[in-house]
Amino acid sequence: MDTIPAKTIVTRTKSSSWFGTEYNMNIYKGCCHGCIYCDSRSACYGVEDFDRVRVKENALEIIARDLRRKVKPGVVGTGSMSDPYNPFEKELELTRHALELLDAYGFGVAIATKSDLITRDIDILSQIREHSPALAKITVTTADDGLCARIEPHAPPSSRRFAAIAALSDAGIYTGVLLMPVLPFLEDSEENIGKILRLSKESGARFVYPGLGVTLRYNQREWYYQKLDELFPGQGLREAYEKRYGENYRCAVPRVKTLWAYFRRECERLGLLYEMTDIIRSYRLGYEGNQLRFF
Ligand code: SF4
Numbered sequence: 611m612d613t614i615p616a617k618t619i620v621t622r623t624k625s626s627s628w629f630g631t632e633y634n635m636n637i638y639k640g641c642c643h644g645c646i647y648c649d650s651r652s653a654c655y656g657v658e659d660f661d662r663v664r665v666k667e668n669a670l671e672i673i674a675r676d677l678r679r680k681v682k683p684g685v686v687g688t689g690s691m692s693d694p695y696n697p698f699e700k701e702l703e704l705t706r707h708a709l710e711l712l713d714a715y716g717f718g719v720a721i722a723t724k725s726d727l728i729t730r731d732i733d734i735l736s737q738i739r740e741h742s743p744a745l746a747k748i749t750v751t752t753a754d755d756g757l758c759a760r761i762e763p764h765a766p767p768s769s770r771r772f773a774a775i776a777a778l779s780d781a782g783i784y785t786g787v788l789l790m791p792v793l794p795f796l797e798d799s800e801e802n803i804g805k806i807l808r809l810s811k812e813s814g815a816r817f818v819y820p821g822l823g824v825t826l827r828y829n830q831r832e833w834y835y836q837k838l839d840e841l842f843p844g845q846g847l848r849e850a851y852e853k854r855y856g857e858n859y860r861c862a863v864p865r866v867k868t869l870w871a872y873f874r875r876e877c878e879r880l881g882l883l884y885e886m887t888d889i890i891r892s893y894r895l896g897y898e899g900n901q902l903r904f905f
Contacts, residue, residue, distance in 0.1 A: 611698055614639055616666035620676035620686060629720050629745065630890035632684030635673065637704050639664045641692040643724055643765040646837035647791055650691045653829035663696050670707050677715040685743055686712055689722030693765070700727060709734040718742030718897070722788060724749045724765040726774035732781045739783065745893045746778045746785040747819070752797050753805035760841045761793070772813045779814025784893040786810075786883070790821030795850055796842075798822070798863035800872050807876045816892065817883035822869055823862035826855065 620635045640663045641650065651660045666672065688694045694705040709731055712719050719738055721728060728746060738744040748771050752758050755767040766774075778785040787810045792798050810818050826834060838847040855861040863869055877884045883892055 611702075612662070612664045613667045614664045616669070616672055618676055619666060619669060619672045620680070623687065627886070629687060629747070629886070630685055630743075630894060631687035631720050632682075633680070633686040633717075634690065635686050635688045635708065636691055637666055637669045637673075637688075637694060637708060638692045638696060638698075639666065642696055643693055644763045645724075645765065646761050646841070647793060647824050647830075647834055649825050649827075649830060651830040651833055652827045654827065655691065657691070663692070663698055665698075665702065665704065669704055670711065673708050674711050674715075677711060677717060680715075680717075683716045683718070683742065685718035685720050685745070687720045687722070689747070693723050693725060694721060695723045695725035695727040697764075700730075706731050706734065709738065713738045716741055718744060720745040720747065722747045722749065724762060724771060726766050726770045726777075729774050729777045732778060732783065735778075735783050736781060743894050743897050744783055746775075746783050747788050748775050748778075748785065748815075749788040749790070750806055750810070751789065751791060751793065753802055753809060757796070761796070761837075772809050775810065775813035775815050779816075784816060786815045786817035786819065786889065788821075789818050791824035792820065792822050792863055792869075793824055794854070794861060794863045795847055798865075798869060800869065803869065803873055804876060807873070807880055807882065811880040811882060815882065817889045818877060819884060819886065819889060820870075820873055822866050822873070823860060825859055826851075826861055827859050 620633050623631055623634050626632055640657060640660050642661050642663050650657060699705050709719060713734055735744045750768050750771050753768060755769050758768045775785050789806060807818060835848045883889050
């Protein structure tokens with residue numbers, strides 16, 4: 611695998627409003643899961659050849675040095691611009707060793723992934739939660755493995771992600787679902803949302819955090835539309851998007867208010883959290899006495 615130079619890997623976040631994380635960490639650059647809607651493909655991020663995964667040189671040494679230099683421990687988020695559990699991680703084990711470093715230096719972690727490879731590291735996540743919050747966020751956008759194979763072609767299917775949620779939850783790791791994006795005209799039915807919520811609950815998820823729509827911008831929009839043409843020929847999806855959203859960045863699903871009301875009603879009926887402040891408060895419960903302070 612190609613490597614890229616890096617000066618620092620664990621960086622301070624501008625705000626802790628996104629799942630209460632104080633730091634961010636990306637060991638890999640690029641992602642090969644192939645999600646057709648991936649925002650990280652946008653021109654503004656400047657990641658060339660996005661589907662090719664590269665690893666940062668001397669990543670573990672840099673992470674250890676970064677952690678030693680932090681004045682205060684905190685929760686380190688990972689998984690925002692590339693999936694930390696890409697297929698190469700199985701052999702490289704860099705995410706695993708980075709978790710060991712977070713554990714050793716007394717940091718918490720919040721992982722976002724689409725891969726059930728995260729269950730391999732339940733042992734270290736369990737060690738982290740002895741002293742700091744350990745949060746697993748598994749992204750699921752469709753309950754249908756067939757649709758999943760088309761729109762997220764190289765990521766494990768949704769059914770395996772629900773199995774991962776069950777394994778993590780059974781092990782006592784605070785786990786929930788990122789229900790984002792919800793693709794207009796493809797995933798925005800009450801049937802899909804309702805099934806994801808039911809399966810989340812049955813798997814032991816504590817929350818489902820939604821994004822009822824998709825973001826589209828320069829570079830990534832055209833990629834997404836080409837994929838819609840290829841994967842759903844004759845369905846007029848590109849035309850429907852162009853007509854409804856034009857050049858908009860935020861593209862909320864049609865009938866967003868109705869779908870939001872349904873989503874909220876179902877979450878409350880099933881006992882799933884869905885507001886960010888509630889999720890942060892809940893997963894951090896019991897750690898307030900530590901050095902970590904978010905509120
Ligand atoms: S897993 Fe995340 S980073 Fe990777 S292609 Fe999919 S949306 Fe992009």
